[in-house]
Amino acid sequence: MNEALPVAAQTLAEQARAALGKRNLIFVGLMGAGKSVIGRLTAQTLNVPFMDTDVEIERVSRMTIAELFAAYGESEFRALETRVIERLLKQGPRVISTGGGAFINENTREQIKLGGVSLWLKADLDVLWERVNRRDHRPLLKTEHPKQTLENLMIQRYPIYAQADLTVLSEDVRKEVMVNQVLKALVTLANKGETA
Numbered sequence: 001m002n003e004a005l006p007v008a009a010q011t012l013a014e015q016a017r018a019a020l021g022k023r024n025l026i027f028v029g030l031m032g033a034g035k036s037v038i039g040r041l042t043a044q045t046l047n048v049p050f051m052d053t054d055v056e057i058e059r060v061s062r063m064t065i066a067e068l069f070a071a072y073g074e075s076e077f078r079a080l081e082t083r084v085i086e087r088l089l090k091q092g093p094r095v096i097s098t099g100g101g102a103f104i105n106e107n108t109r110e111q112i113k114l115g116g117v118s119l120w121l122k123a124d125l126d127v128l129w130e131r132v133n134r135r136d137h138r139p140l141l142k143t144e145h146p147k148q149t150l151e152n153l154m155i156q157r158y159p160i161y162a163q164a165d166l167t168v169l170s171e172d173v174r175k176e177v178m179v180n181q182v183l184k185a186l187v188t189l190a191n192k193g194e195t196a
């Protein structure tokens with residue numbers, strides 16, 4: 001068992017898994033930050049189930065997010081997002097990657113804060129733009145000047161994402177390197193809690 005091993009003999013993944021315990025690890029951040037991709041790989045590394053709230057919303061509604069926005073508008077989408085996240089948070093330990101706006105919604109943010117450890121994947125504008133520009137399925141970026149829209153979202157949202165328990169910089173490094181940063185952040189948080 002992990003707990004029986006001296007810390008020095010534990011791998012980083014084992015230490016992070018022990019630090020997580022029964023809690024969820026919830027990825028938050030803007031579109032393109034890597035929540036889905038890095039979240040999935042982190043879950044595999046920790047050997048816990050992975051859930052992506054955007055995917056789950058599309059599954060239960062049997063519509064794409066673009067279709068949901070078009071048919072019912074953003075506020076109905078947010079209400080559904082809150083309900084889905086509330087349900088997903090009930091069964092830790094899990095890694096849960098959220099949609100970019102989830103943590104911005106006050107109700108959802110409160111659920112996330114209660115439901116586990118939140119982690120903000122923080123990226124700069126050019127990194128995000130380079131990534132989201134490859135596809136055009138994100139309804140909030142269907143504007144005349146999508147890069148400007150993305151920048152406006154950064155200005156509005158970054159002070160709120162900053163409330164997450166952990167912040168990890170999302171850079172164009174190998175995904176395994178990103179996962180290691182996430183695991184280290186989790187272990188550091190647990191060590192702080194133990195010594196506080």
Ligand SMILES: Nc1ncnc2c1ncn2[C@@H]1O[C@H](COP(=O)(O)OP(=O)(O)OP(=O)(O)O)[C@@H](O)[C@H]1O
Binds near residue numbers: 032036097131
């Ligand atoms: N560290 C990385 N290095 C290079 N590319 C990356 C990295 N992280 C993510 N990407 C790429 O960026 C794109 C967006 O990643 P992803 O879909 O995980 O973002 P997201 O945060 O889930 O966005 P959304 O909020 O729209 O769901 C994908 O093509 C992914 O492969």
Ligand SMILES: O=C(O)C1=C[C@@H](O)[C@@H](O)[C@H](O)C1
Binds near residue numbers: 031099102138139140
């Ligand atoms: O940033 C946002 O508000 C969004 C991000 C996506 O993940 C989707 O949840 C949806 O397109 C809204």
Ligand SMILES: [Mg+2]
Binds near residue numbers: 035097098099
């Ligand atoms: Mg995603």
